[in-house]
Amino acid sequence: MSIAEHSFLPIIQDQELKDSFSVGFMNAHTVPETALCSISYHRIFLILEGTGGIQIDGHTYPISGHEFFLLSKGQLFAFLPGSVVNGYELSFGDCFWEKSPASANNCKSVLFDNAASNQHLPMPGGENRELITLFEILYAEFTAADYINKLDALAAYLKVIMIKIANLNAALVSAYDSHEKQLYRQFMASVSEKYKHTHEVAAFAKELGISTRKLGDVCRRCSRMGPKEIINGQLIAEARRYLQFSSRPVKDIAYELNFSSPDQFSHFFKKHAGSSPNEYRANFVKIGM
Incomplete structure (x- = not known):
């Protein structure tokens, strides 16, 4: 789809998230006719399996599975109609990120300050199980009953995931000359x-x-x-x-x-x-x- 066609899609605003944090699981979700979402929170999509495509700021990326899509606050995205997606959607705001230890700040900067350069990251086979397990744990923690310091625990898991994805990005970088x-x-x-x-x-x-x-x-x-x-x-x-x-x-x-x-x-x-x-x-x- 061209930028001109892209511009004719209706634009919707991100839904406000409680505590500026959310983790969702898409179980073979089929995307209907859709609108562009202007996001107010940073996004990480972990696609386990899927078909179709995702459109981000006018660029279309095919979906194949075992991959990440990283989106920064302020970007526009939409899954192409008919896309089938199995995986996790992690959303977080800057105010929630501040709960994470400062030692992880460089990882967020590397991945999200210029999201266009890290928009799509394939996940090598050796990294699959560890990262998938981390998302499974985070999702289970997020959907569990509230308890004292739950947000701090979620922020700690987010920090670990961010470090692992940043390391994955660094490994992909080293594959080039x-x-x-x-x-x-x-x-x-x-x-x-x-x-x-x-x-x-x-x-x-x-x-x-x-x-x-x-x-x-x-x-x-x-x-x-x-x-x-x-x-x-x-x-x-x-x-x-x-x-x-x-x-x-x-x-x-x-x-x-x-x-x-x-x-x-x-x-x-x-x-x-x-x-x-x-x-x-x-x-x-x-x-x-």
């Missing part, structure tokens, strides 16, 4: 830090000491996306967060993200998100945001 992957990670870190200052591929390539063509080759081999697509994805994700979670005027957001004018920002946003900034924000006003 180490020099190219190092360049890619440096590029991603630089984009996360400097996307408000420059949007130019050439500027990032110069910082890394490589040509724009080399940077393009590295990005496509490591993520199947070009560097401009990655930069634009970061800008769109941040713009969506501003529009959804703040009341800042569009012109202020435009200058904050280093666009030369509100018109340039509006044209960019409509091209990549399928609606104008004001139309996007109005969707959330209609549903009570």
